[in-house]
Amino acid sequence: MAIVTLNHIQGKNGSNWSRLMRSAEADKYCIVAVDAAKYVNAAIICNIEGYILKGPFEFDGSQTGFKVLKKEINQTREAYQLTDVILGIETTAHYYEDLVRVCGEEGYLIRIINAVTTAEIRRKMLNYTKTDRVDLNAIVQAVLQGHGETSRKKEEDFENLKTLTRARRRMVDDQTRCVNHIRLYMDHIFREFQGKNMRIDGKNQLVKIFEEITSKSALFLMRHYPHPSDVLSLGHAGLRKLSIENNLKMRDSTIERLLTYARESISKPKEALATELLLLRLKLDEFELIHRQIAELEEVIEELLLKTDGGILLSIPGVATTLAAELTAEMGNLENFHSADQLIKMAGTNPVVKQSGGKKASHFAISKQGRAPFRCVVYLLGRSVARFNPEMKEHYHKLKERGKLTGQAYIALGNRILRIAYAMRKHQTLYKSQQPDYVLKNVITGKLRNNRKVAAFYSRFVEIEHLV
Numbered sequence: 001m002a003i004v005t006l007n008h009i010q011g012k013n014g015s016n017w018s019r020l021m022r023s024a025e026a027d028k029y030c031i032v033a034v035d036a037a038k039y040v041n042a043a044i045i046c047n048i049e050g051y052i053l054k055g056p057f058e059f060d061g062s063q064t065g066f067k068v069l070k071k072e073i074n075q076t077r078e079a080y081q082l083t084d085v086i087l088g089i090e091t092t093a094h095y096y097e098d099l100v101r102v103c104g105e106e107g108y109l110i111r112i113i114n115a116v117t118t119a120e121i122r123r124k125m126l127n128y129t130k131t132d133r134v135d136l137n138a139i140v141q142a143v144l145q146g147h148g149e150t151s152r153k154k155e156e157d158f159e160n161l162k163t164l165t166r167a168r169r170r171m172v173d174d175q176t177r178c179v180n181h182i183r184l185y186m187d188h189i190f191r192e193f194q195g196k197n198m199r200i201d202g203k204n205q206l207v208k209i210f211e212e213i214t215s216k217s218a219l220f221l222m223r224h225y226p227h228p229s230d231v232l233s234l235g236h237a238g239l240r241k242l243s244i245e246n247n248l249k250m251r252d253s254t255i256e257r258l259l260t261y262a263r264e265s266i267s268k269p270k271e272a273l274a275t276e277l278l279l280l281r282l283k284l285d286e287f288e289l290i291h292r293q294i295a296e297l298e299e300v301i302e303e304l305l306l307k308t309d310g311g312i313l314l315s316i317p318g319v320a321t322t323l324a325a326e327l328t329a330e331m332g333n334l335e336n337f338h339s340a341d342q343l344i345k346m347a348g349t350n351p352v353v354k355q356s357g358g359k360k361a362s363h364f365a366i367s368k369q370g371r372a373p374f375r376c377v378v379y380l381l382g383r384s385v386a387r388f389n390p391e392m393k394e395h396y397h398k399l400k401e402r403g404k405l406t407g408q409a410y411i412a413l414g415n416r417i418l419r420i421a422y423a424m425r426k427h428q429t430l431y432k433s434q435q436p437d438y439v440l441k442n443v444i445t446g447k448l449r450n451n452r453k454v455a456a457f458y459s460r461f462v463e464i465e466h467l468v
Contacts, residue, residue, distance in 0.1 A: 025083055025084065026048055027047075027048055027049075028081065028082050028083040028084070029047070029048050029082065029083065029084055029085075029086050030045060030047070030053075030073065030076060030077050030080075030082040030083070030084065030085045030086065031045070031046045031047060031048060031050075031086050031088070031140060031143055031144070032044070032045050032046075032069075032073060032085060032086070032087040032088070032108075033045075033046070033087075033088050033089075033136045033137075033139035033140045033143065034069075034087060034088070034089040034090075034096075034099065034136075034139070035089075035090060035092070035132050035135045035136055035139065036061075036089055036090065036092045036095045036096035036099055037061070037092065037095055038061065038093075038095050039060060039061060040058050040059075040060060040061075041058065041059055041060070041061060041065065041069075041099065042056055042057070042058050042132040042133075042135075042136060043056070043057060043058075043059065043069060043072070043136070044056045044057075044133075044136040044137075044140065045072065045073065045076045046140050047080065047082070048144070050140065050141075050144055053076050053079075053080055054072055054075075054076050056132060056133050056136055057072060061095065061098070061099070066099070066102055066103075070106065073085055084109060085107075085108040085109065086108070086109045086111060086143065087103050087108045087109065087110050087111065088111045088113050088139050088140065088142060088143035088148065089103075089110065089111070089112065089113065089139070090113045090114075090115050090118055090135065090139055091112060091113065091114055091115055092115065096112075100112070100151050104151060109150065110150065110151035111143050111147075111148040111149070111150060111151070112148050112149055112150075112151050113139055113142045113143065113147060113148040114147075114148065116369075117142050117147045117148065118135060118138040118139055118142055119138075121138040121141050121142055122134060122135075122138050125137075125138070155332075155333050157304060157307055157308050158308065158328070158329060158332045158333055160304060161301065161304050161305065161308065161310075161325055161328060161329040162329035162330065162332070164297060164300060164301050164304065164325075164329075165301060165322070165325050165326040165329045166329075166373055167297065168294060168297045168298065168301065168322065169326070169373070169376075171290055171293060171294050171297065172294065174290055175287065175290045175291065175294065178283055178286050178287045178290060179213065179214060179287065181279075181283045182213065182222070182280065182283050182284065182287065183213060185276045185277075185279050185280040185283065186213070186222065186226070186280065188267070188268070188273060188276045189226050189227055189267060189273055189276050189277060189280060190226060190227055190228050190231075190262070190265060190267055191265065191266070191267060192209075192228075192261035192262070192264065192265050193209060193213075193218075193221075193222075193226075193261070194208065194209075194213060195207060195208035195209065196261055196264075207257070209254060209257050209258050209261060210254070214287070216247075216248060216249075217243070217248040217249070217250050217254075219284065219287075219288075220246060220248055221258075222280065222284060223281070223284050226277065226280060227267070227270045227273065227277075228261075228262035228263075228265040228267055229262075229269075229270050230270075231258055231259065231262040232259065232262050232263065235259070236255055236256070236259060239255045239258065239259070240252075240255060243255070298321070298322060299449070301321070301322060301325045302321050302325070302448065302449065302453065303453075304325070305321065305324060305325040305328060306453060306456050306457060306460070308328055309328075309334075309425050309428065310324060310325065310327065310328025310329075310331070310425060311324070311328075311457060311460065311461060312424050312425060312428060312429075312430060312461045313327060313328060313421050313424060313425070313431075314443070314444055314447050314448070314457065315424075315430045315431040315440055315443060315444065315461070316385070316389070316417065316420070316421070316424075316431045317385075317388060317389045317390070317431075317433065317435075317438065317443055318384045318385035318386075318387065318388035318389035318392065319381065319384060319385065319389075319417070320384065320447060321447050321448065323377070323380060323381060323384060326377045326380075327377055327381060327417075327418070327421055328425075330347070330371065330373060330374040330377050331343055331418075331421065331422070331425070334422065334425055334426055337422075339422075340418060340419040340422035340423070343418055343422060344378075344415050344418060344419075345367075345369075345370060346370045346371060346374060347370045347371060347374040347375045347377075347378050347418070348366060348367050348368045348369045348370030348371065348372075348374070348375045349366050349367075349370070349375055349378045349379075349411050349414065349415055349418075350366060350367050351364060351365070351366055351367070352364040352365060352366070352367050366411060377414075378411065378414035378415065378418060379407070379410050379411060379414055380414075381413070381414040381417045381418070382409070382410030382411055382412065382413035382414030382415075382416075382417070383410045383414075385413055385417055386409065386410060386413055390435050391433065391434060391435060392413050392416070392417070395412075395413060395416065396409050396413060399412055399413075428461070430461065430462070440462075444457055444458075
């Protein structure tokens with residue numbers, strides 16, 4: 001008789017849970033629901049039928065608290081002759097992570113429950129009250145209904161990479177806010193420093209002194225000569241000497257424009273801007289600190305990326321080192337996935353599809369039901385390859401011709417790169433470009449900081465592909 005393989009409606013995760021519930025020992029399982037918090041956790045113990053064996057109790061988030069939890073579980077198991085422990089815990093910020101680790105080391109089967117799932121269960125119960133007891137009941141129901149996923153041992157490199165890349169992303173956001181404050185204070189001190197509107201060929205154009213306000217020359221002048229009077233006191237000769245001594249590389253045209261804008265400035269006298277000058281100096285200090293911290297993080301991220309299989313993503317044109325690291329970190333260990341569609345759904349960039357009664361399916365906006373940081377990475381991927389990857393740029397223009405908005409096109413390209421990245425990491429194959437001018441060595445040397453890292457990339461990924 002042929003063996004028929006059936007697919008569970010909830011996929012591999014649901015199949016494993018169904019197999020667990022059909023086992024001969026299922027009625028001996030001890031179900032523990034935990035509502036994690038920063039200081040005080042709550043728990044309840046039930047059997048497989050949902051009957052409460054130990055009412056809600058509290059324990060703290062340290063070893064003493066874990067001993068209390070362990071003691072209550074052991075006493076309940078002995079009292080009711082129960083065997084294995086299945087512990088369901090809700091994803092509450094990061095407070096649940098240490099508890100999952102120590103419970104896993106104890107041999108408990110951990111089921112991670114999404115907070116959205118428990119919120120939906122509470123809604124179906126028509127209970128708008130949110131207390132620890134209500135939350136625990138919702139977690140128990142989620143476990144018994146097969147929701148959530150079984151906790152797996154996380155690989156340290158991927159977890160460290162995720163922590164570092166997310167920290168870097170937050171620092172970049174802080175840096176952007178810092179630059180906005182610098183712009184604000186310079187508007188009061190020397191408004192024209194950021195540019196001036198001019199009428200050229202009958203059109204209004206913004207003519208800047210420096211292309212970027214965070215350039216070396218701009219930062220030096222804002223720190224030492226921020227006010228128009230400071231610039232005018234130097235004159236052309238003084239600015240030229242300053243440029244040479246400090247390697248600012250200011251052209252004569254830049255110096256002339258700076259002096260012209262300073263003469264025409266309507267800013268307040270320097271004596272009336274003491275507050276703004278103080279705040280500007282503090283923000284410049286903050287910017288330099290964040291800039292150094294980001295550079296230090298990027299160095300560590302680059303080293304860590306090359307230790308993982310995600311380093312192979314550097315062969316994709318338009319995917320910078322930090323972006324490849326962010327993508328690798330958010331994808332994590334691919335042993336947990338059997339298709340790229342699962343990753344797209346985890347990112348929440350899958351389109352919502354509605355179809356019923358034999359009617360044609362309608363596609364709506366993306367679901368946004370996954371991880372927000374992952375979704376941000378997918379968007380940034382699409383935006384980057386649309387600009388710097390010739391093949392993806394062609395796809396981008398085709399999407400625009402079909403009427404797609406810019407954001408929609410970026411998400412579509414991001415999903416496309418995510419599928420490519422999944423295949424590359426899964427099979428350890430380099431990016432296959434159809435562009436005649438694509439040279440792997442040029443792509444890699446343009447991204448990695450030194451020859452040692454380039455050599456490390458070739459020894460790991462190029463040689464491996466030839467062996468495969």
